[in-house]
Amino acid sequence: MISRFIYRYIFKRTSSFVLSIVIASVFFERAYDHACENIFEWINKGRLWTHIKHKYENTSKMIHQHDVKKNTSNLEKASNKDKDAKKD
Numbered sequence: 001m002i003s004r005f006i007y008r009y010i011f012k013r014t015s016s017f018v019l020s021i022v023i024a025s026v027f028f029e030r031a032y033d034h035a036c037e038n039i040f041e042w043i044n045k046g047r048l049w050t051h052i053k054h055k056y057e058n059t060s061k062m063i064h065q066h067d068v069k070k071n072t073s074n075l076e077k078a079s080n081k082d083k084d085a086k087k088d
Helices: 002-011 014-043 049-087
Strands: none
Touching: 002 014
């Protein structure tokens, strides 16, 4: 029964056979890629950027905020000195 179905709808015509090969190849490629990606992440757990970026993003934001505050205070001091110099 199933062999008759496979022959009639897949193997009988070349066009349907090629189409079934293409469709099967696409699904196999997607499944294989997904499996390899999961294995790679499992082996390298804790070493990939997606796993450790939270450690560095927060500190970089804090450092950036500190630098902005520092630069802003330096600019304010410089502008105050310029104002004092103009008054004299």
